[in-house]
Amino acid sequence: xxxxxxxxxxxxxxxxGNRLLPPEERTxxxxxERSNSLTSGHRACQGCGEALGARYALDAAMxxxxxxxxxxxxTGCLEVFSTPFPESSWQLPWLHSLFGNAxxxxxxIAAALRAKGREEIRVVGQAGDGGTVDIGFACLSGMFERxxxxxxxxxxxxxxxxxxxxxxxxxxxxxxxxxxxxIGPEPGNEFxxxxxxxxxxxxxxxxxxxxxxxxxxxxxxxxxxxAMEMRGARYLHVFxxxxxxxxxxxxxxIRIARLVKETGLFPxxxxxxxxxxxVSKIRRRVPVTEYLKLQRRYAHLFTPERxxxxxxxxxxxxxxxxxxxxxxxxxxxxxxxxxxxxxxAGLPPDGDAPPERAGEETNVMRLLSETxxxxx
Amino acid sequence: xxxxxEGSAAVARAVARCRPEVISAYPISPQTHIVExxxxxxxxxxxxxxxxxxxxSEFAAMSACIGASAAGARAxxxxxxxxxxxxxxxxxxxxGLGLPIVMTLANRAIGAPxxxxxxxxxxxxxxxxxxxxxxxxxNQEAVDLHLQxxxxxxxxSLPVMVCMDGFILTHAYEEVDVPGQEQVDAFxxxxxxxxxxxxxxxxxxxxLVGPEAFTxxxxxxxxxxxxxxxxxxxxAAEFAEAFGRESGDLLSHYRTEDAxxxxxxxxxxxGTIAETVDELRDEGVKIGAVGVKCFRPYPLEEVxxxxxxxxxxxxxxxxxxxxxGGIVGQNVRLALSGLPARVHDVVxxxxxxxxxxxxxxxxxxxxxxxxxEVGKLHFLDLKRDVVERELERSRPSPGPHAxxxxxxxxxxxxxxx
Numbered sequence: 134x135x136x137x138x139x140x141x142x143x144x145x146x147x148x149x150g151n152r153l154l155p156p157e158e159r160t161x162x163x164x165x166e167r168s169n170s171l172t173s174g175h176r177a178c179q180g181c182g183e184a185l186g187a188r189y190a191l192d193a194a195m196x197x198x199x200x201x202x203x204x205x206x207x208t209g210c211l212e213v214f215s216t217p218f219p220e221s222s223w224q225l226p227w228l229h230s231l232f233g234n235a236x237x238x239x240x241x242i243a244a245a246l247r248a249k250g251r252e253e254i255r256v257v258g259q260a261g262d263g264g265t266v267d268i269g270f271a272c273l274s275g276m277f278e279r280x281x282x283x284x285x286x287x288x289x290x291x292x293x294x295x296x297x298x299x300x301x302x303x304x305x306x307x308x309x310x311x312x313x314x315x316i317g318p319e320p321g322n323e324f325x326x327x328x329x330x331x332x333x334x335x336x337x338x339x340x341x342x343x344x345x346x347x348x349x350x351x352x353x354x355x356x357x358x359x360a361m362e363m364r365g366a367r368y369l370h371v372f373x374x375x376x377x378x379x380x381x382x383x384x385x386x387i388r389i390a391r392l393v394k395e396t397g398l399f400p401x402x403x404x405x406x407x408x409x410x411x412v413s414k415i416r417r418r419v420p421v422t423e424y425l426k427l428q429r430r431y432a433h434l435f436t437p438e439r440x441x442x443x444x445x446x447x448x449x450x451x452x453x454x455x456x457x458x459x460x461x462x463x464x465x466x467x468x469x470x471x472x473x474x475x476x477x478a479g480l481p482p483d484g485d486a487p488p489e490r491a492g493e494e495t496n497v498m499r500l501l502s503e504t505x506x507x508x509x
Numbered sequence: 510x511x512x513x514x515e516g517s518a519a520v521a522r523a524v525a526r527c528r529p530e531v532i533s534a535y536p537i538s539p540q541t542h543i544v545e546x547x548x549x550x551x552x553x554x555x556x557x558x559x560x561x562x563x564x565x566s567e568f569a570a571m572s573a574c575i576g577a578s579a580a581g582a583r584a585x586x587x588x589x590x591x592x593x594x595x596x597x598x599x600x601x602x603x604x605g606l607g608l609p610i611v612m613t614l615a616n617r618a619i620g621a622p623x624x625x626x627x628x629x630x631x632x633x634x635x636x637x638x639x640x641x642x643x644x645x646x647x648n649q650e651a652v653d654l655h656l657q658x659x660x661x662x663x664x665x666s667l668p669v670m671v672c673m674d675g676f677i678l679t680h681a682y683e684e685v686d687v688p689g690q691e692q693v694d695a696f697x698x699x700x701x702x703x704x705x706x707x708x709x710x711x712x713x714x715x716x717l718v719g720p721e722a723f724t725x726x727x728x729x730x731x732x733x734x735x736x737x738x739x740x741x742x743x744x745a746a747e748f749a750e751a752f753g754r755e756s757g758d759l760l761s762h763y764r765t766e767d768a769x770x771x772x773x774x775x776x777x778x779x780g781t782i783a784e785t786v787d788e789l790r791d792e793g794v795k796i797g798a799v800g801v802k803c804f805r806p807y808p809l810e811e812v813x814x815x816x817x818x819x820x821x822x823x824x825x826x827x828x829x830x831x832x833x834g835g836i837v838g839q840n841v842r843l844a845l846s847g848l849p850a851r852v853h854d855v856v857x858x859x860x861x862x863x864x865x866x867x868x869x870x871x872x873x874x875x876x877x878x879x880x881x882e883v884g885k886l887h888f889l890d891l892k893r894d895v896v897e898r899e900l901e902r903s904r905p906s907p908g909p910h911a912x913x914x915x916x917x918x919x920x921x922x923x924x925x926x
Contacts, residue, residue: 200708202708203706203708206715212715213717216713216715216716216717217716217717217719218716218717218718218722219722221716223711223713224711225711226706226707226708226710226711226712226714227711227712227713227714228575228576228579228706228714228715229714229716230572230575230576230602230606231572231598231599231602233568233598234568234569234572234599237564237568237569237570237572237573237576238572238573238575238576239576240533240562240569240573240576241531241533241562241572241573241574241575241576241577241578241579241580241584242576242577242579242580242706244531244533244560244562244573244576244577245530245531245560245577245578245580245581245582245584246580247560248530248531248558248560248577248582249530249558249581249582250558254708271565271568271569272565272568272569274565275569278565279562279564281562
């Protein structure tokens with residue numbers, strides 16, 4: 134492959150810039166004293182966005198609390214791949230109870246610590262999108278309204294990956310899952326369904342709500358740090374691609390996470406007490422097709438025939454987010470959105486085989502070459 | 510000191526004196542007065558340090574107790590009926606994790622049809638959830654059992670459910686002695702958890718356990734319950750020593766010495782049964798009663814020993830396994846296997862139907878006259894005409910029984926004109 138120049142702003146991970154920063158401003162992950170809360174050896178798939186997100190989020194929370202942190206975890210991929218008895222990847226006190234109760238368990242832990250006068254120990258609850266927006270939702274809303282001193286983090290990979298990629302209320306329209314297959318006149322998940330939990334969290338007027346992606350890990354760390362400066366119920370919704378469930382290349386996890394923000398499909402913002410306080414602007418706006426084409430779950434939008442009717446509905450969702458959250462620094466950019474690129478990698482191969490397995494160039498190597506702008 | 514107290518108020522005070530650090534509860538009749546009382550004590554500062562979580566469901570109530578207990582706090586909740594079912598998943602989780610949570614269950618029926626009154630179908634539905642189940646006969650015993658429950662739970666690292674009959678006990682005013690704080694502190698030491706969520710010694714709790722170790726974990730859960738069969742009488746004896754009254758233990762025995770007929774029951778109905786036994790004894794009938802105070806773990810050996818010499822056993826129980834028969838009855842038969850005693854299974858008091866002395870007399874007369882078929886499930890005070898009509902009627906078309914009965918009575922539907 135010919136050498137390709139990669140500009141830092143296109144990478145968007147700050148990974149390169151971090152090295153140039155003075156030590157005190159470097160990311161938590163760049164520090165030798167990072168806690169490795171979710172340490173190596175776990176069994177997440179190659180390119181797992183959830184493992185990446187959890188590691189960054191918890192290490193940032195550990196740093197913010199001086200290591201005085203307890204985690205309550207819902208059932209799901211994160212729990213399963215990290216704790217096959219007798220092994221554990223968690224280097225902080227960690228409790229898994231059930232699928233639907235992580236927010237309530239976290240509330241109970243926080244109450245216990247308060248009763249014991251040990252409020253310097255902080256509590257994080259975490260779950261995938263199923264454990265947050267669906268089965269855990271009542272407990273989450275209860276924890277919010279009581280303003281319990283818990284930071285709850287949702288690692289959103291937009292379906293039930295642990296059980297074999299079934300639709301959740303966080304599955305986007307048109308996406309194929311095991312029970313919204315690409316069949317029938319409207320293939321994939323139906324339009325007009327699902328819920329936006331960050332907005333619902335804001336409606337509880339809790340101290341802090343934020344969204345983030347694993348493409349901008351520095352931003353994720355900063356939001357965890359900001360959340361841990363506060364007391365009461367806080368919510369962080371992290372977009373984490375799932376190569377297995379989405380049919381994407383392991384090496385594209387970061388790229389997809391970056392594109393979801395750059396298209397406007399996933400607005401990245403912060404809110405306090407129900408009001409949006411900051412928005413991560415789109416750096417280089419791209420059409421949703423750039424994002425969709427990298428994922429086999431959207432393959433039916435392009436083959437056997439292109440479904441511009443459905444693509445335009447997805448673009449309309451992105452456009453609405455851009456408008457609603459003010460995602461562009463210069464509103465005129467909206468008109469200047471570039472056309473669909475033709476030189477992208479295109480779709481991963483069809484078929485049921487997992488997208489990428491050992492034997493190929495490792496994900497880490499690819500990531501390094503990508504983010505450091507080295508030869509490809 | 511004896512005081513005239515509502516059962517719920519007495520239990521609330523007793524629980525408070527056990528110094529729970531986290532209480533997490535959701536309202537459901539007839540449990541409400543207990544947790545309202547505790548909420549008052551937390552708000553006034555009478556009970557502190559204690560966090561009271563007003564959660565959004567029973568599922569969350571038990572889940573918060575799980576988190577609190579795993580973080581090393583003494584955790585308490587109370588529920589009833591549908592609430593117990595709603596927390597069922599968390600019940601199994603609490604016992605599987607060996608968390609010493611104590612819960613009061615104000616026994617109430619389970620719908621449909623919805624019914625707020627007393628029976629034991631709620632606790633019986635969760636008899637195999639890994640929780641110890643203690644049944645109170647009176648409000649005094651309900652108070653005493655809570656002290657013993659925390660001791661037992663924390664000694665064995667197991668959750669304990671104290672079952673008290675909804676309304677019959679929870680809402681009844683009678684003389685109760687709620688032990689003073691010093692007495693309770695002397696009996697119940699502070700909770701010292703073995704494994705706890707602690708940043709200074711991080712532990713992973715609640716791992717995914719596969720086929721290579723799951724059987725062993727379950728075996729150990731059973732072994733711990735078997736240990737409870739030894740611990741419960743010991744704690745009851747220590748309680749009697751400290752407080753000067755008998756409460757708890759595995760079984761109670763009432764005039765069983767030479768009894769040819771023994772009645773077996775759980776909970777407050779044992780009072781009515783004892784009075785009926787007294788009347789029959791006055792008439793020269795050799796009858797006695799055995800109360801099962803602890804249904805889980807099941808004291809099989811003790812039940813066998815207590816009933817071995819009887820000719821006839823009458824199990825009066827406030828729940829049954831639909832399509833199978835009596836639940837306590839099945840357990841009694843298991844204990845008596847190989848022995849010649851006849852066991853009669855009688856379902857009584859469902860959904861709050863009073864179990865009167867008169868009804869019990871009629872039942873025992875039927876037993877003495879061999880009018881009760883062995884091996885068949887009997888329903889005390891069943892309105893035969895109602896069920897037979899409905900059975901006849903429901904043959905061709907399905908539908909909910911309660912509503913069909915109404916239709917038959919001519920009360921068809923609400924009318925808006």
